[in-house]
Amino acid sequence: MLNNNDLKLRTEELTENPTARVPVYLVLDTSYSMKGEKINELNSALAEFVHAVQEDEMAAISAEIAVVTFGGSVTQILDFSSIERQHMPVLQANGNTPMGEAVELALDQLEQTKRIYSKMGVDYFQPWLVLMTDGEPTDSINEAVTRCRQLIMERPQKLTLFPVAIGSDANLDILGQFSPSLLPFRANAAIFRQFFSWLAKSINTVSTSNPGDTSSASFGETSFKKHQLDWETAMKQSGGS
């Protein structure tokens, strides 16, 4: 006699696997020159960014965000952890600009995180690093630049770096050294929200991609280039520089 229940699976007969991770590192300038509108807008944009990623069903369980700031000293203010459990601290602006040290710390942390993922059998997408600064570094960036370029030029690409210059005092030549494949984008404080909104949507897209889809590195770079034009247009229209 045919048994209908026999032809149905029970949940406990299936297995669970850890969700693939999307590691994103935000390396943010909080030096003295960021005081005022810039740091306020950055704080607002970051809060909205975290909220947008948390709201997406898949991104909320796969995105892992870490944040290091460089303003006087280099501080890891958010460790890699699921964004579901994270709360973005409010940033304060003070001190000089140890950019090189901050980027190297981020790269070290990314390597350590990848080792942990591998040890735990957790799949992950190519990491993204966002570097935002409004000035020039006050320390040596040579080692950080070499490491970044090496990771970006390797095949398969091991890192995607989005260089964002804030305001007219940011040195695009220096920032541009970090990423051989993406030109720095010069943003004003008003465009932060749009940038972080794009970042949240991009993370959401990557988190639901599958083997055979465009790599997260390729997708990220293509999308960044495409949106740069939109952001620059928006800034011109709002009279910003």
Add this chain to the structure above:
Amino acid sequence: MRFPQNKSRSINFRPRAAAAAWTGRKHLKDNQTCQDAVSTYYSTRLAVVALSDGAGSAKFSALGAQLAAQTICKTLRASFRRLGSSNADTVSLVLFKAVYNAIEHAALKKGVEVRDLACTLLFSATDGRRVLLGQLGDGIVATSNTGDKSWQRVFDLPKREYLNLTPLITGPSSHNHLQTCWTDTTKVSSVALMSDGAAESLHQRNSDTFAPALERMSEWLNKYPTKRVNAALIQALVEQLSQKTFDDVSIAFLRTGKLRRK
């Protein structure tokens, strides 16, 4: 009364095959078609199953996957006996060429690049004695033997550091990525093919073991008509396996059988 002994008659298990594919939540949300495809064939002499997962980045990968699965089935149906005397490398070459040519032809007809139909490929076939297994790209081919009930993965998983990187039929040097092997029905009584999406719920990555559901679904082929099994597989994909992933999900089963001897 004594019954005459017919020593030449073997046990009558016919080879059986069943398969199903379902659209993942991501494609449903984006209003896109399923990019996984399955194909089966069985008779009293031969059973074939094939499964293909279209690459998300390829515009016509759903078509590519359909062609790949159907071509493998058609080719093995026509050539299994002849291929049975060939080694695994020759078999790989013959099958790869057949699938690639079909995809290339379709690409030309559509006026697109071959890579626009990129997909993976998994398959198995048996004539009741020999069993052929093959894989190119992601997904899992697993086998079990009567009485054992435990399942083993047949091929090594593609080595990659990051997700989104898998060998595809249309990729560079892709023929080198097609793995095939021969075994026989003394060692294998069941074969399962599963796409990456389905493997999320059926294969535990850390321990490289399989969920109890796999054996149960395979057993359905022993107990129920194929049509009923196909329907049950779809139900399992829709109600359970597709809930644990955003990817398309597909699965195929083959029960090897021993030929009737007259």
